[in-house]
Amino acid sequence: MTQWAIGDLQGCHEEFVRLLERLDFKPECDELWLAGDLVNRGPGSLECLRHVKALGDSVRVVLGNHDLHLLAVAEGYGRLKRSDTLMPILDAPDRDELLDWLRRQPLMVTAMIGARRTVMSHAGVLPSWTLDQSVAFAREAETVLSGDHYRDFLGDMYGNTPDLWQEDLSGMDRLRCIVNVFTRMRFIDQDGRMDFAAKEGLGSAPEGYRPWFQYPRPEGAWDDSPRLLFGHWAALEGKTPAARQDAEALDTGCVWGGGLTALNLETGERVFEPAVNA
Template sequence: MTTYAIGDLQGCHTQLNALLEKIDATAPAAHLVFVGDIVNRGPKSLATLRQIYALRERARIVLGNHDLNLLAVACGLRKSHASDTLDAILAADDREELLTWLRHQPLALEEDGNLYVHAGVLPQWTAQQTLALSREVEAALQGDDWPDFLKKMYGNEPARWNDALQGADRLRCIVNALTRIRFCTQDGSMDFKTVEGAGHAPAGMVPWFDVPNRKTESSTVVFGHWSTLGLLIRPNLLGLDTGCVWGGKLTAINLLDRSTIQVDCPQHQKPGKKN
């Protein structure tokens, strides 16, 4: 079966429809995998979320930081930012159905040797460890006390993984790695401030995927999150956030032959902090 991986949507519903039309013209009923940040900052977050939900028989997603932010705002645990575009979701009649489905989605998944995450993977994690750690977070997010998990999820510490981490610190570190990482040191210490492209690494750091001997090198890691990085295609790495909401493109890539399909996007957010 043909599979297309699709970069960050961020509520750009018109561009999603245009992209799906192009995909269906090339490979009708292709399997779709979205690499997170389905909603927020674009103009039609509710319509985008509803469409992905309607596509769930042929599509899978991993959660991004903006998707988790939606859940936290919906719980009253965080206030909407000025750039958020979540109000229509929060007021929708089908809000609970959509949010319940959303919080039951994974932070990492593997299909056909491809490892999908929103932002990245710590260099000391294998693909199987990444999936196992993702399941720990998913269990908390899908449990009865999931708002309590979200309440403790935010923060930059611990910035370095340790197998002995427990409780909220352990889950927070996993979430930050899978949904926020861009740069890190060789021992996996993460930076959360720098949002520029790969050439702007903080001192002593490199893009997470360039750490020597990264333990996921035997898998193809497919990710988004990093709009200033742009489209990145390597034998074992696919970066798909091409800045749709910032006036860039929405990108899909065929996992079989690496051919790309792109749609031009108008700018919906002014240049600024891209996370």
């Protein structure tokens, strides 16, 4: 079995198909990890969603901010933006089946690959969180999203506050902060406070802020020193300069004219499929 991790698809279905062909991916024996944002901005959002769902147990998906945006808009919350390409999903005859499957996907996955633990979320994990805390916080939000009252969360999901994690957060503030860490975080300050305005490269960091992966984890917080896979940040072009955590950036901006990157989780080999219109 070969295990591959791929960054944000964002509706780039043609490139996704070409990359799987290049990898000689076989669903019956290989495994695919997808770092979220399956949909939006690219022309094939519906096709991506259908394709990934059809892969069944051979794929592990985490939710990204664009996936959550789709779920919220589908329930009448939030508004479609001019650049969104979600209407084909919202108008599809299998829309309800696709959306029900999507909202039941996790925010974080973790597994032992060989002798090493690998963790994946869309945007990253706060450096101050232990592995056990990260798993528990992800499960808190996932339980709500997959439960009977998920509409209540989607209706109150949008927002930049609270921007600082505190253990005593409760209710929607707690859930929103957890989801923002896993799906929207880029720059944080030394206290872990998140900035949501800066979205470009490292040079766009506000004063006093750095990428989350440039802060060390507390000693003993992650006992087996796992690697952390993430997408979300196309401006990094798959690189994590000056990282003080073992972090692998997977989003190489296919929807922006870059391409899709697949990482072999055993060998570290990277395979790149350029965007059709690059």
